[in-house]
Amino acid sequence: MYAPMSAQPVPFSMTASPFxxxxxxxxxxxxxxxxxxxxxxxxxxxxxxxxxxxxxVLLKPNAGRMAAPGSGICTGPEVMAAAMDVFAEAGAVVHVxxxxxxxxxxxxxxxxxxxAAEAHRRNIPLVDMDARPxxxxxxxxxxxINTLKLCPEMFEYDIVVSIPVMKTHMHTGVTLxxxxxxxxxxxxxxxxxxxxxxxxxxAEKPLDIAIADMSxxxxxxxxxxxxxxGMEGIGPxxxxxxxxxxxxxxxxxxxxxxxxxxxxxxxxxxVAHLRIGASxxxxxxxxxxxxxxxxFEQWASAFADPPTDIAIGFPDFTxxxxxxxxACQSSLLLFLRLYxxxxxxxxxxxxxPAFAIGKGHDTVPPGTFxxxxxxxxxxxxxxxxxxxxxxxxxxxxxxxxxxxxxxxxGKDD
Numbered sequence: 001m002y003a004p005m006s007a008q009p010v011p012f013s014m015t016a017s018p019f020x021x022x023x024x025x026x027x028x029x030x031x032x033x034x035x036x037x038x039x040x041x042x043x044x045x046x047x048x049x050x051x052x053x054x055x056x057v058l059l060k061p062n063a064g065r066m067a068a069p070g071s072g073i074c075t076g077p078e079v080m081a082a083a084m085d086v087f088a089e090a091g092a093v094v095h096v097x098x099x100x101x102x103x104x105x106x107x108x109x110x111x112x113x114x115x116a117a118e119a120h121r122r123n124i125p126l127v128d129m130d131a132r133p134x135x136x137x138x139x140x141x142x143x144x145i146n147t148l149k150l151c152p153e154m155f156e157y158d159i160v161v162s163i164p165v166m167k168t169h170m171h172t173g174v175t176l177x178x179x180x181x182x183x184x185x186x187x188x189x190x191x192x193x194x195x196x197x198x199x200x201x202x203a204e205k206p207l208d209i210a211i212a213d214m215s216x217x218x219x220x221x222x223x224x225x226x227x228x229x230g231m232e233g234i235g236p237x238x239x240x241x242x243x244x245x246x247x248x249x250x251x252x253x254x255x256x257x258x259x260x261x262x263x264x265x266x267x268x269x270x271v272a273h274l275r276i277g278a279s280x281x282x283x284x285x286x287x288x289x290x291x292x293x294x295x296f297e298q299w300a301s302a303f304a305d306p307p308t309d310i311a312i313g314f315p316d317f318t319x320x321x322x323x324x325x326x327a328c329q330s331s332l333l334l335f336l337r338l339y340x341x342x343x344x345x346x347x348x349x350x351x352x353p354a355f356a357i358g359k360g361h362d363t364v365p366p367g368t369f370x371x372x373x374x375x376x377x378x379x380x381x382x383x384x385x386x387x388x389x390x391x392x393x394x395x396x397x398x399x400x401x402x403x404x405x406x407x408x409x410g411k412d413d
Contacts, residue, residue, distance in 0.1 A: 254283020
């Protein structure tokens with residue numbers, strides 16, 4: 001296979017899986033209680049991997065942020081190590097690839113997550129999926145979007161395996177196997193899905209509709225969901241680690257996500273992008289139609305939901321949020337968690353500092369801290385801090401003149 005180089009969008013479909021499964025009643029396998037490596041080995045033992053022999057297999061983790069193992073932000077190295085071993089032993093040519101969020105370099109993300117060390121130990125190549133030009137593709141049945149910029153690797157591998165970490169998400173409810181494929185979109189084109197106008201006739205967020213559109217042409221051939229240490233609350237990066245010690249494996253990404261939702265105390269039918277995709281026939285989310293490992297519920301533990309308004313936790317500040325993406329929300333939230341007390345000491349005692357994020361502000365109050373490039377249009381009304389997004393240390397430096405507070409270096413960002 002190869003990536004056609006064309007300025008015009010080309011047809012593309014990565015939806016048919018070579019793995020054996022009944023699309024009307026898919027099987028999902030859950031293993032728990034034995035740690036990330038062993039759980040993954042046990043869950044994958046239920047899948048016939050003979051079809052991968054001599055095939056090029058891309059393992060696609062969630063390694064889109066700079067986060068250490070155990071933080072719940074990125075896929076754990078133990079799960080990735082097990083997947084590398086299982087597919088290599090099955091005779092596949094295994095690579096690991098990622099396209100991270102804007103501002104994160106792929107090699108550095110692989111290093112800090114611990115994935116690079118496991119890959120190097122096994123001589124498995126790591127792929128920066130942003131290194132080469134994108135390939136524009138069409139979405140024939142798209143509603144919110146009808147084209148995408150794909151990383152060229154999507155044309156070059158026989159099998160793509162989505163290996164997300166189990167997390168709640170402030171915009172989409174959860175982020176699991178289906179949404180993890182958003183990391184196959186080239187560079188900052190991922191951000192564009194957060195900036196869409198409402199879709200007439202739909203109550204759902206345009207982001208959820210766009211993810212469902214994406215899954216119409218871009219579904220993994222196999223999904224491995226890492227619930228060893230996930231994230232609850234304000235995911236995808238500002239929540240709290242949640243240890244579940246379970247791994248979910250399924251050929252139908254929607255069915256795997258639905259079972260993961262049950263483990264998290266959620267209902268996939270309440271997750272808009274899963275509900276929309278399933279209604280179009282892209283997968284199964286009805287628990288009654290999924291054959292799942294008996295007794296899997298023993299590993300369940302409810303994940304705390306994201307708050308509906310991040311300002312609730314910071315009553316001394318005014319948060320102005322109009323059409324922001326999760327990157328800016330996470331950056332601002334982490335900044336306030338780390339430095340709220342320092343900011344209160346720096347600014348007048350009787351003030352209530354305002355922070356604006358998102359591209360939807362016609363005006364902001366004078367003196368508002370405008371966070372991120374989407375607020376550039378308001379720079380003459382407030383105080384503009386550029387970045388996509390700026391990290392907490394940059395915001396702190398702008399406000400106080402120093403990136404340091406209470407011995408912190410800002411590297412937590």
